[in-house]
Amino acid sequence: MKRAIVNVQALRAGYEKKIVLQDISFSAGQGELIGIIGANGAGKSTLLRTMRGLLPRQGGRVELLGREVGTIPEKALAKQVAFLQQAVEIGFGYTSKEVVAAGRYPYLSWWQGESPEDEKIIRESMEYTDVLSLADTPLANISGGQKQRVLLAKVLAQQTPILFLDEPMTGLDVVYQEEIFRFCQRLCHQGKTILLVVHDLSAAARFCSRLLLIGRGGLLADGPPTAVLTREHLSQAYGLPVQVVHNPVTGSVEVFAGLRRNKNEQLPRVHVIAGGGCGCPVIRRLATAGFEVSVGVVAEGDSDAEAARIFAEDYVITKPFADNDADAAVANGKLVARADVTVLCSLHVGKNNLGNLDAAMKAEKLIILEDSPIDGRDYTGGRAAALYRQLLAKHGVKVMSTSAFYHEMYSLHEDEKTV
Numbered sequence: 001m002k003r004a005i006v007n008v009q010a011l012r013a014g015y016e017k018k019i020v021l022q023d024i025s026f027s028a029g030q031g032e033l034i035g036i037i038g039a040n041g042a043g044k045s046t047l048l049r050t051m052r053g054l055l056p057r058q059g060g061r062v063e064l065l066g067r068e069v070g071t072i073p074e075k076a077l078a079k080q081v082a083f084l085q086q087a088v089e090i091g092f093g094y095t096s097k098e099v100v101a102a103g104r105y106p107y108l109s110w111w112q113g114e115s116p117e118d119e120k121i122i123r124e125s126m127e128y129t130d131v132l133s134l135a136d137t138p139l140a141n142i143s144g145g146q147k148q149r150v151l152l153a154k155v156l157a158q159q160t161p162i163l164f165l166d167e168p169m170t171g172l173d174v175v176y177q178e179e180i181f182r183f184c185q186r187l188c189h190q191g192k193t194i195l196l197v198v199h200d201l202s203a204a205a206r207f208c209s210r211l212l213l214i215g216r217g218g219l220l221a222d223g224p225p226t227a228v229l230t231r232e233h234l235s236q237a238y239g240l241p242v243q244v245v246h247n248p249v250t251g252s253v254e255v256f257a258g259l260r261r262n263k264n265e266q267l268p269r270v271h272v273i274a275g276g277g278c279g280c281p282v283i284r285r286l287a288t289a290g291f292e293v294s295v296g297v298v299a300e301g302d303s304d305a306e307a308a309r310i311f312a313e314d315y316v317i318t319k320p321f322a323d324n325d326a327d328a329a330v331a332n333g334k335l336v337a338r339a340d341v342t343v344l345c346s347l348h349v350g351k352n353n354l355g356n357l358d359a360a361m362k363a364e365k366l367i368i369l370e371d372s373p374i375d376g377r378d379y380t381g382g383r384a385a386a387l388y389r390q391l392l393a394k395h396g397v398k399v400m401s402t403s404a405f406y407h408e409m410y411s412l413h414e415d416e417k418t419v
């Protein structure tokens with residue numbers, strides 16, 4: 001086991017009249033890049049500020065390089081930890097270089113100017129974050145993202161083994177954001193230990209070796225990104241249903257937060273009859289617009305089945321090429337009966353999914369999405385087309401293209417009027 005560079009035991013953190021975090025325990029070893037994640041107001045900044053000794057602890061211990069943080073003199077502490085704080089105010093009369101030079105303060109006495117060695121470190125730090133060309137520009141004259149990179153250079157110039165970075169990506173475009181993550185990785189590879197607050201969970205998953213999830217007044221999870229970024233953990237931390245999709249190709253994670261529903265708001269339930277991938281965008285759009293969505297019957301392995309798992313609250317998935325799955329048909333029928341509106345996607349119909357048209361027949365309110373004539377989508381020798389024509393003749397049925405539906409679907413909130 002590596003020596004703990006940061007060691008936090010049973011920490012209680014917060015403010016005079018308000019305890020924000022209880023019982024936080026973890027330790028960080030050399031070379032770790034640790035992302036601190038959690039909802040707004042969860043206590044991430046409070047944790048970092050307490051660990052750095054800027055906020056008094058309400059209980060527990062924080063050790064940096066084996067020493068209790070409260071016992072380390074300020075200048076010695078500044079040689080151990082550099083802290084990029086959120087929303088720091090800096091006198092705007094200073095040039096970028098002067099701001100970065102302030103990072104050298106733990107190494108200077110009041111009578112000493114910067115040595116050639118300090119100058120070299122300042123220049124290298126500014127090169128690292130690509131702001132050397134702004135050296136003589138006053139901070140007042142540079143953009144928000146450039147300012148953030150100047151502040152990062154200042155933190156680097158402090159040359160500490162530990163870095164605490166509170167949302168260092170604020171204001172950075174995607175290219176610089178990734179670059180900052182990559183240089184954090186490089187610094188950790190060189191032996192530094194970095195804890196950074198990050199809101200972009202996908203980037204956190206790709207770049208951090210470990211995540212600490214803060215929520216509900218404590219440490220909800222601690223471990224590698226795949227173990228921390230689960231539906232259960234994130235739903236707890238963010239206080240609403242969250243879906244998590246890990247992309248094995250890019251290593252990134254997509255997180256879809258459910259809507260914060262007003263308890264009195266009754267949104268229509270929409271059942272989507274899909275298959276062969278035609279339902280995928282319909283399911284996604286309905287769910288992200290806030291509808292309660294169910295899906296059926298779709299086949300395992302089909303992208304509609306994946307979309308159902310991610311976005312739908314209920315679904316019926318059958319084995320691929322399963323003919324006449326009676327149980328699936330019954331379950332699908334129940335979802336149709338429960339829905340306020342059923343949407344029949346523009347699917348291709350073979351003998352194994354003919355039952356989907358029977359299910360649509362039972363819908364009280366039906367919208368048919370028709371992107372091409374049924375005859376070109378009928379693989380049953382005419383049975384599907386015949387059933388489909390009966391559907392078209394049903395009372396109150398609406399027929400439209402899928403793209404037209406995307407515009408119309410918001411009026412489903414007033415479905416009585418529109419269907």
Ligand SMILES: Nc1ncnc2c1ncn2[C@@H]1O[C@H](COP(=O)(O)OP(=O)(O)OP(=O)(O)O)[C@@H](O)[C@H]1O
Nearest residue numbers: 015016018020038039040041042043044045046047
């Ligand atoms: N100086 C303060 N005095 C009292 N309460 C505070 C103070 N600063 C923050 N808080 C409260 O402490 C809680 C945690 O705030 P903190 O800034 O640590 O959250 P955070 O996770 O960093 O949030 P965000 O993601 O929005 O930056 C919040 O409820 C906040 O209102």
